[in-house]
Amino acid sequence: MVINSNIQDWVPWMRRVIRLALLADGQTSPNPLVGAVILDSNNRIVGEGFHSFAGNPHAEIEALSQAGPLAKGGTLLVNLEPCCHDGRTPPCTEAILKSGVSRVVVAMNDPDPRVSGKGIDLLKKAGVEVITGVLEDEAAFLNRAFIFRNKTGRPWGILKWAMSFDGRIGLPNGASKWISQKSSRERVHALRAKCDAVIVGGETVRIDNPLLTSRGINKVEPLRVVLSSSLKLPINAQLWNTENAKTLICYGPESDVGLLKKLPNGPEKVLLDQSSPSKLLELLAQKGCNKVLWECGSSLATSAIIENCVQEIVCFVAPKLLGGVSAMTPLGDFGFTSLEHVIPVKKVSTYKNGNDFVFTMLLNDKDL
Ligand SMILES: NC(=O)c1ccc[n+]([C@@H]2O[C@H](COP(=O)([O-])OP(=O)(O)OC[C@H]3O[C@@H](n4cnc5c(N)ncnc54)[C@H](OP(=O)(O)O)[C@@H]3O)[C@@H](O)[C@H]2O)c1
Ligand SMILES: [Zn+2]
Structure with a gap:
């Protein structure tokens, strides 16, 4: 019955x-x-x-x-x-x-x-x-990430940044620690735990020397990925210690591969057809990644958006004013010359985390 x-x-x-x-x-x-x-x-x-x-x-x-x-x-x-x-x-x-x-x-x-x-x-x-x-x-x-990878052959990309009320991610002298509060940074650890890989560019490794782990929230830490075309990477970096989390360094045909010899053996090194976000994501999909987190600075983030490698943005906004015309901002130049051509974001939602505000949004609701 x-x-x-x-x-x-x-x-x-x-x-x-x-x-x-x-x-x-x-x-x-x-x-x-x-x-x-x-x-x-x-x-x-x-x-x-x-x-x-x-x-x-x-x-x-x-x-x-x-x-x-x-x-x-x-x-x-x-x-x-x-x-x-x-x-x-x-x-x-x-x-x-x-x-x-x-x-x-x-x-x-x-x-x-x-x-x-x-x-x-x-x-x-x-x-x-x-x-x-x-x-x-x-x-x-x-299952948006799993579905997206099956449809496109690329993982679902989340771009995260933390900025001040006036849209700066650092001071003109480069100081950027910390813009958001501690509990927001813990939210970022939790976000990493939900992703299969965390990606930065070479400049972020040189300047910030980040660790990029979930701090043990999940048993298996996300793969930490560095995209570098110069391969001018520091000999010592937290990312080169692969005891608790794996690291992958990707580079392009233009890179000086002689520089690879200076790097320790722990991280895997892979040559891409091209040093680009889309080629990197094709590789990460082949490695089984459904969802990746872009934690890079503005130049790589901009390339990633242009190449349709970002589907979702998570933006932490701290109630502070940094000022500075030459201060760093989350995104670089898209080359837009008319407001009719800018990127409209979709399905924006927000919540308050202590004093910070957290916005999540989609770049294209048809990606769902
Ligand atoms: N507030 C935040 O949330 C946040 C997050 C991350 C970073 N940051 C800040 O951002 C700054 C670094 O900014 P960035 O934009 O230079 O970031 P990045 O994350 O280092 O990305 C740029 C680097 O990526 C590599 N790259 C390879 N192929 C590329 C391509 N097709 N397009 C673009 N980049 C490519 C290059 O490395 P090589 O030069 O090695 O070839 C390039 O220098 C740092 O000061 C860091 O502190 C802030
Ligand atoms: Zn089954």
């Missing part, structure tokens, strides 16, 4: 599924974020789980093993279509059919071409009732 056939009836459980999926944010790449809930035939929760790490069991398997025989005749809710191909783990559709659940409720299809509707078809053909489209927009937003 169908107890709930209306899409709306499944919304509260799907919200729980999405919350479960988010528990592994930043840890599952190249895989998506997936949560799952199993209800018995009386719609009581008898199992739940989430995909915690690439190579670990998928969310459906975690939830089914918790439910055991209680799954029979029940409902599986999952935010992404179950997989039907052999990957690092066997197909979930097989385990679902074996469990005897009679209904599967899915938020959205899997954009991975190896699945892409085939998982749902297989379940339907085997006689399982499949309901799709429950909280589809929320599920697409949850």
Whole structure:
């Protein structure tokens, strides 16, 4: 008997599924974020789980093993279509059919071409009732990075900067520590923990000598990436210590590769076809990155935006006035000559973090 056939009836459980999926944010790449809930035939929760790490069991398997025989005749809710191909783990559709659940409720299809509707078809053909489209927009937003990489072959880019009320990221003499307050900097550590890689340019390494870790928030630290065309990098830098976090140095054909010999062996070094943000992101997608954080200065940030390598901006605004006509600003010159051509940002949201304000925005809502 169908107890709930209306899409709306499944919304509260799907919200729980999405919350479960988010528990592994930043840890599952190249895989998506997936949560799952199993209800018995009386719609009581008898199992739940989430995909915690690439190579670990998928969310459906975690939830089914918790439910055991209680799954029979029940409902599986999952935010992404179950997989039907052999990957690092066997197909979930097989385990679902074996469990005897009679209904599967899915938020959205899997954009991975190896699945892409085939998982749902297989379940339907085997006689399982499949309901799709429950909280589809929320599920697409949850996995925006995974979906974007599948669509474009590049990871979702987030550009972060911290600035004063009057839009400066440093004083004319270069002093920039610290513009935002301590708790905002801790938010940046948390943001790094949700990303697969953190990118800066050579100049930021030379001037700031940053560490770029999440300070241990996640077990696996994001890959720290330096893009440098000059390769004039310091012999000693915090990024060259790869004990707790890996480092990748990328350079272009114009670089003086002789300079690489001066750098320690810890960081991986990779030659790109071109020293550009887009070539770098193609490489990072191949390395399995879904989401990257640009923590660079204005010149690299501007190149990244021009090459469509930034989808989202997170901007911390501190209630301070720095002044200075020659002071550093977050972005360089786009070459615009008319206000009609400037970049409109979309879906701006804001919250207050202590005395600082945090703005998040999208550059193109069609990226979602
Ligand atoms: N407030 C903040 O949130 C924040 C964040 C980061 C940085 N900063 C400040 O920003 C300043 C550095 O600014 P920056 O713009 O020079 O930043 P950057 O992060 O060092 O990026 C520029 C560097 O990237 C490398 N690069 C390689 N290919 C490039 C390309 N196609 N386009 C652009 N750059 C490319 C070059 O390195 P090579 O010169 O080695 O070839 C270039 O000097 C520092 O003073 C730092 O303190 C502030
Ligand atoms: Zn699966």
